[in-house]
Amino acid sequence: MLPWRMFDYTYIDSDSKLDSQLEFWHSHDIISIAMDFEGEFNLHIYGEHLCLVQVFDGAAYFLIDPLNISEQALRRFLEDPAIEKVMFDCASDASLVRKQYGIILKNVHDVRLSAKLVGYEGNLTGLVERCLQIPAATGKKGNQTANWLTRPIKPNLIEYALSDVEHLFTIREVLAKEILAAGLQTKDVELQASAAVQKGPDRPGYEKLNGFRYLSNEQKVYLKWFFDARDMLARKLNQPAYRILDKRVLVDMAKKVPAGQAEFRSVVRHRDKRVEDDLVALLMVALEGATKELQR
Numbered sequence: 001m002l003p004w005r006m007f008d009y010t011y012i013d014s015d016s017k018l019d020s021q022l023e024f025w026h027s028h029d030i031i032s033i034a035m036d037f038e039g040e041f042n043l044h045i046y047g048e049h050l051c052l053v054q055v056f057d058g059a060a061y062f063l064i065d066p067l068n069i070s071e072q073a074l075r076r077f078l079e080d081p082a083i084e085k086v087m088f089d090c091a092s093d094a095s096l097v098r099k100q101y102g103i104i105l106k107n108v109h110d111v112r113l114s115a116k117l118v119g120y121e122g123n124l125t126g127l128v129e130r131c132l133q134i135p136a137a138t139g140k141k142g143n144q145t146a147n148w149l150t151r152p153i154k155p156n157l158i159e160y161a162l163s164d165v166e167h168l169f170t171i172r173e174v175l176a177k178e179i180l181a182a183g184l185q186t187k188d189v190e191l192q193a194s195a196a197v198q199k200g201p202d203r204p205g206y207e208k209l210n211g212f213r214y215l216s217n218e219q220k221v222y223l224k225w226f227f228d229a230r231d232m233l234a235r236k237l238n239q240p241a242y243r244i245l246d247k248r249v250l251v252d253m254a255k256k257v258p259a260g261q262a263e264f265r266s267v268v269r270h271r272d273k274r275v276e277d278d279l280v281a282l283l284m285v286a287l288e289g290a291t292k293e294l295q296r
Helices: 015-027 071-078 091-101 111-117 124-132 154-168 168-182 185-193 215-236 246-255 261-267 272-294
Strands: 009-012 032-041 048-056 061-064 082-087 108-110
Touching: 015 071, 015 082, 032 091, 032 154, 032 168, 048 082, 048 091, 048 154, 061 154, 071 091, 071 124, 082 168, 108 111, 108 185, 111 124, 111 185, 124 168, 168 185, 215 272, 246 261, 261 272
Parallel strands: 009 061, 032 082, 082 108
Antiparallel strands: 032 048, 048 061
């Protein structure tokens, strides 16, 4: 389990509080903060949602609650080029706010990129152990799947969230010395310049399913339509898509396409009869759509 320790922190849950804190950093020449996000990723409700932003400015800790802050205020903060954000593996966090708000993270230093330059490929827990000689904490995995939408946030989750930004500054310093010794400063600067930049177009969800690359072109068309049918119902019910239908079933149906309602029903059995009825109806529409697309 994680060692229990209480962080003193400031809870920021309004536009005015966030703007005030940003102004404080500017006026006190605080130009770098350690930052991390917690999000909801189709585990408890439909879709991906930013749930918490945790920050350490070298002297104080902050929890920023995006559920009570406007997009405009978040944008002023996250896109502020005067405040450097030191993060670990920022790609997924950058993608989250880009998709949800259209926000582009500015001035990011990703210590994971620096760590990879000197041969480290592991996670943040291991990097803390490597750079600070602190024994790796256990019991963190369960917190990663916690419901971060719930308010008030449980004390153990607060401790977990803030612990992720606690050592980022020190890690950066340690890695900077290693990079200097290895003569890799120029390469690190190049990598950091594009740390939060989108590396390519966002792939549709169905293309990320296991086995997609091995499907025929025809099977991929069916998978696309079946995936969208499930997604449509999940969105309507505000439920994670996996609770509507397992993704493996989608791939199986694309490989062996059900011929009609009876076959769909035998494959997609759901404990809620109304959900099953709605899903079968949508899959029938998807079947028709895929068939027409393939006939063009």
